[in-house]
Amino acid sequence: MDGVKKKYTTYIYPNKGNIVFNYEALLDIKIDNKINKYEERIDELDKKVDFLLSKDNKGLLKKQDLKEKSSTNINIEKAETIIDELRDNDDIRIQIQCTTRIINQLDILRKNYNIDSKKRKMIVFFRSVLKINSDLEIFSEEQLEEFRNIMAALQNDEMEYDNFMVKMEREFRRVGLRTMVEWE
Amino acid sequence: MKVVLDTTIQIDRIFGSNKRLKRIDEVLRGNELISTTYVLGEYFYNIVNDYVTLYNIFLQENDIEQTGCRITEKVFGRSQGRMFKLFNNLAANCDYDLELIKDNLDNYLHIIIERFYDELVEVLNETECNKAKAFVTYEDGIPKLENIFCSKKEEQCQICEFWKKRKEKLELLLENEKYDDSLKDIIRKSLLKAENFKGRNCQKLGDTVIVSEAAGKEEMAVCSSNRQDFEPICESMGIKLISPDYSNL
DSSP: OOOEEETTTEEEOTTGGGTOOOHHHHHHHHHHHHHHHHHHHHHHHHHHHHHHHSGGGHHHHHHHHHHHHHHHHHHHHHHHHHHHHTTTOOOHHHHHHHHHHHHHHHHHHHTOTTSOHHHHHHHHHHHHHHHHHTTTSOOOHHHHHHHHHHHHHHHOTTOOOTTHHHHHHHHHHHTTOOOSOOOO | OEEEEOHHHHHHHHHSOHHHHHHHHHHHTTSEEEEEHHHHHHHIIIIIHHHHHHHHHHHHHOSHHHHHHHHHHHOOHHHHHHHHHHHHHHHHHTTTOHHHHHHHHHHHHHHHHHHTTTTEEEEEOSSOOGGGGOEEEEETTEEEEESOOOOSSSOOOOHHHHHHTTHHHHHHHHHOTTSOHHHHHHHHHHHHSGGGGSTHHHHHTHHHHHHHHHTTSTTEEEEOSOHHHHHHHHHHHTOEEEOOOOTTO
């Protein structure tokens, strides 16, 4: 009788007790062993997943959270450094290059799960305003200061969210920035 | 001087090109800016309505090309040009990223309603236009414009009372040869039956309503980019018309 396939993993060999193997049977045992190893590995991974989902992993998650948070700060700091590079700049080409780098940092930030939905909205809007204005005129010191304020707000955990989008838009216009794409 | 901004100027102040904005600023500088609830109603009915519709089309399609196709095939007139230009510019601004486009559409929605009031010192409310009370709500994340309809049968506004007080002004318009004949017909019919001032006829008489709101008040002018339609009305009502020069733009 040939070996009967049992689920995907085990086989029954008629002469196994008498240690009578043919080549085919040996091959089956080899496959069987490999499958067992994979099953053990899956068990290990399952245990790890269970641990991550359990209450005992708070410390670990906190660590992960801090890691994400510090990466958020790194992106904000990078963006701030680029904004500082724009001080005293009078070349629109340099401005376009710097803006691209700021937008890149903002894109990383908006995909970071540590950023809440309101801050994400801010980032999206700021990104849009930067892109609209980057090749219009050289950013004034007042405008750069406004950009720094936005970056500071993104770092502020106790930011006031009441009507923040309208306030932000108003501030941008106050310093002479165009806030929306043309429509008419 | 106080200047009543009509819908065309309000739209250009919010969405116009920088060149247009500069021209508007040139004619408005130094004046006190006011608008009316009637203009706000028109703004909701045209601009906010177009915007929410565009947002909905995008949410349905979730695709840049398909949204463009829907605008081209299903939306007509001024709305089509408006939506198409806005969507094109917005998509480019968002690097054609669907998620970013959606987020920006949502951001703009909050802004465009607030922008109407920007720099205004007063909003006149003699018509008590019902459409000015429109508002946007969300249903499961989908925006919808509410309270944007006006009924001819129901008492929703004061437009009939408004015209009752200005009967003489309307008679002056009927004598003006430059004033549109189809509008004269509406006025004649409405003078016989006040209910005819409401609904679609109210929309058609929009420019006349706006100028009439300013008429009779001291040191008041009207600002519109639609000089052709506004000139005969302003002439009849003795109101100064200010128009930004958009030529060579």
